[in-house]
Amino acid sequence: xxxxxxxxxxxxxxxxxxxxxxxxxxxxxxxxxxxxxxxxxxxxxxxxxxxxxxxxxxxxxxxxxxxxxxxxxxxxxxxxxxxxxxxxxxxxxxxxxxxxxxxxxxxxxxxxxxxxxxxxxxxxxxxxxxxxxxxxxxxxxxxxxxxxxxxxxxxxxxxxxxxxxxxxxxxxxxxxxxxxxxxxxxxxxxxxxxxxxxxxxxxxxxxxxxxxxxxxxxxxxxxxxxxxxxxxxxxxxxxxxxxxxxxxxxxxxxxxxxxxxxxxxxxxxxxxxxxxxxxxxxxxxxxxxxxxxxxxxxxxxxxxxxxxxxxxxxxxxxxxxxxxxxxxxxxxxxxxxxxxxxxxxxxxxxxxxxxxxxxxxxxxxxxxxxxxxxxxxxxxxxxxxxxxxxxxxxxxxxxxxxxxxxxxxxxxxxxxxxxxxxxxxxxxxxxxxxxxxxxxxxxxxxxxxxxxxxxxxxxxxxxxxxxxxxxxxxxxxxxxxxxxxxxxxxxxxxxxxxxxxxxx
Numbered sequence: 001x002x003x004x005x006x007x008x009x010x011x012x013x014x015x016x017x018x019x020x021x022x023x024x025x026x027x028x029x030x031x032x033x034x035x036x037x038x039x040x041x042x043x044x045x046x047x048x049x050x051x052x053x054x055x056x057x058x059x060x061x062x063x064x065x066x067x068x069x070x071x072x073x074x075x076x077x078x079x080x081x082x083x084x085x086x087x088x089x090x091x092x093x094x095x096x097x098x099x100x101x102x103x104x105x106x107x108x109x110x111x112x113x114x115x116x117x118x119x120x121x122x123x124x125x126x127x128x129x130x131x132x133x134x135x136x137x138x139x140x141x142x143x144x145x146x147x148x149x150x151x152x153x154x155x156x157x158x159x160x161x162x163x164x165x166x167x168x169x170x171x172x173x174x175x176x177x178x179x180x181x182x183x184x185x186x187x188x189x190x191x192x193x194x195x196x197x198x199x200x201x202x203x204x205x206x207x208x209x210x211x212x213x214x215x216x217x218x219x220x221x222x223x224x225x226x227x228x229x230x231x232x233x234x235x236x237x238x239x240x241x242x243x244x245x246x247x248x249x250x251x252x253x254x255x256x257x258x259x260x261x262x263x264x265x266x267x268x269x270x271x272x273x274x275x276x277x278x279x280x281x282x283x284x285x286x287x288x289x290x291x292x293x294x295x296x297x298x299x300x301x302x303x304x305x306x307x308x309x310x311x312x313x314x315x316x317x318x319x320x321x322x323x324x325x326x327x328x329x330x331x332x333x334x335x336x337x338x339x340x341x342x343x344x345x346x347x348x349x350x351x352x353x354x355x356x357x358x359x360x361x362x363x364x365x366x367x368x369x370x371x372x373x374x375x376x377x378x379x380x381x382x383x384x385x386x387x388x389x390x391x392x393x394x395x396x397x398x399x400x401x402x403x404x405x406x407x408x409x410x411x412x413x414x415x416x417x418x419x420x421x422x423x424x425x426x427x428x429x430x431x432x433x434x435x436x437x438x439x440x441x442x443x444x445x446x447x448x449x450x451x452x453x454x455x456x457x458x459x460x461x462x463x464x465x466x467x468x469x470x471x472x473x474x475x476x477x478x479x480x481x482x483x484x485x486x487x488x489x490x491x492x493x494x495x496x497x498x499x500x501x502x503x504x
Contacts, residue, residue: 003060003231007224013056013063014225016216017125019118019150021142022072024133025162028201028425030055030069033209035304037424039069052117059232064225065216068121071114076145079105079115096152098123127219128157130193137180138187151191156219159188159196160212202423206240206495241494244420246302248492251412252484254295255405256477259453261287263398273389273396280398288400292408296415296434303419311433386454402450409446410438413491446487453480 018026031039034055057065083104084091094100098119105112105119122128130150138144150157161181188196197212198205213233220226263280297307386399411434418432 001227001231003228007228008060008062011059011062011064011224011228012222013066014127014216014220014222014229015066015068015125016127016129017068017070017118017121018129018131019070019122020072020131021076021146022074022114024072024131024136025201025425026072026131027069028423029129029131029160029162029199030067031425032201032204032423033199033212034067035424052121057232059228059235064228064232068125070118070121073115073118073142073146075112075115076149077141079112080145080148093152096149098153098155101149122153122155125155127216128153128155130157130159131162132159132184132196134161134181134184138184144187147187147191147193151193157193157195158212158215158219159184159193161196161198162201200423201425204421204423206420210237210495237495240420243302244416244492244494247299247416248485248488250295250298250302251409251416251488252481254291254412255409255484256453256480258288258291258400258408259405259450261291261400263287264395266393266395268389268394268396270389270391276396277387277398280396284398284400288404288408292411295412299412299415299419303416303422305419305422309431311431400454402447402454405450405454406441406447407438410441413441413488414438416492441491443487443490446491449483449487 018030020026027039031037034057036055039053039055051071053069055067055069056063057067079101080091083096083101086104101119102116102123105116128150132138132143136143138147161184185196188194195215197208197215199208199212210233213229213236217226217229217233220229261284263284265276265280268276296310300307300310386401388397388399389395390397415432415434418434422432
């Protein structure tokens with residue numbers, strides 16, 4: 001199914017007014033829904049939106065939806081009182097219709113100006129979206145008075161449950177912030193409002209986004225607009241799938257490239273090998289951290305986020321010399337390499353020093369890797385490098401351990417999941433960080449694949465890897481990449497694998 005040029009020329013935009021009491025998250029919802037973090041003004045202060053602003057959803061360069069951000073209702077109770085006074089203390093459904101409301105408030109004082117702007121948009125809209133804050137009880141007088149007026153609007157009304165967290169911070173997936181959801185459903189039924197949809201402006205859920213557009217689609221009566229909106233929903237699913245595919249590709253390239261990293265140095269006497277190990281480890285660490293940094297930047301770009309939202313480690317300058325001297329000294333490294341360190345505490349300290357040494361390029365990876373070093377050492381595993389020394393050729397070599405590849409992969413997967421679930425309302429205000437303790441990936445097929453890759457990690461694999469990332473692909477690298485991508489589809493499923501549930 002495609003839209004013809006004639007249909008696009010005849011398309012009339014569907015007008016959707018986004019309304020609700022002041023400071024309920026209307027602008028934030030529109031930012032996330034349209035992926036535009038610059039739209040409108042977002043502030044904790046009530047009444048931030050004082051003007052009517054329009055956000056357009058375009059299809060093939062033609063305006064499809066006109067989403068109207070309105071000032072919040074502030075005077076619904078006073079408005080009901082005026083309507084009663086003007087009609088002998090009685091209110092019939094006809095007297096609560098939006099056009100009659102506008103006639104009533106036309107002569108009222110300036111205190112009603114924001115409500116007037118909102119009701120004007122209700123009158124001219126095809127569909128109304130009412131934003132309800134699940135962190136607040138629907139028993140408040142302003143909410144109940146607004147719902148009383150709205151129930152007679154004579155327009156299709158979709159009540160949108162915006163689960164805004166009071167702290168303004170991102171919540172973990174699965175955490176519920178809608179404290180009054182059941183109360184809201186009961187209250188809406190009392191006012192004969194039965195169509196509602198969960199859509200959190202801060203914790204984006206793509207399935208909820210599709211469901212919201214499908215509910216809008218039901219109420220689009222114009223056949224051309226209905227057809228093109230259906231195409232827009234399909235296009236959104238395609239874009240989401242491509243973002244996920246791109247993310248998996250970035251991670252696969254990063255992991256395969258990292259698996260091929262090896263650092264060697266020749267003409268090393270037995271007496272000098274500890275110092276050589278330390279120097280090679282420094283080079284190895286820096287390369288791994290920079291590679292992870294670039295992979296994270298590429299993932300951000302795939303999801304249309306700016307690098308500035310990633311949180312970086314900041315440490316007091318006074319600690320640089322002390323950390324570097326204490327933890328990079330030959331004695332400390334000898335103890336570390338021999339497995340005689342004290343575990344996570346020492347490992348975390350090493351990571352902090354690395355983070356300073358590499359000017360924050362690792363986005364905190366130094367601390368993460370350092371913590372993992374300590375954990376591995378404390379478990380009897382000899383670090384996250386694999387060290388080898390050829391006594392005859394006097395060559396020392398460092399290659400990555402399996403655990404470091406799994407940790408880097410887990411961090412990248414975690415970042416993708418956070419970005420997919422991140423609302424655009426937060427982009428300018430709250431940073432996203434990759435956890436120091438990402439969820440362990442226990443997939444047996446992935447672990448076996450990682451073992452297989454590292455077994456190939458000899459000079460020939462390294463040279464093949466260089467050719468691969470220079471664009472000279474061969475069947476071995478393509479086969480490894482395809483297998484890793486297939487495994488990762490379970491970790492980062494595309495929208496096709498997401499089951500879209502009903503509103504409740």
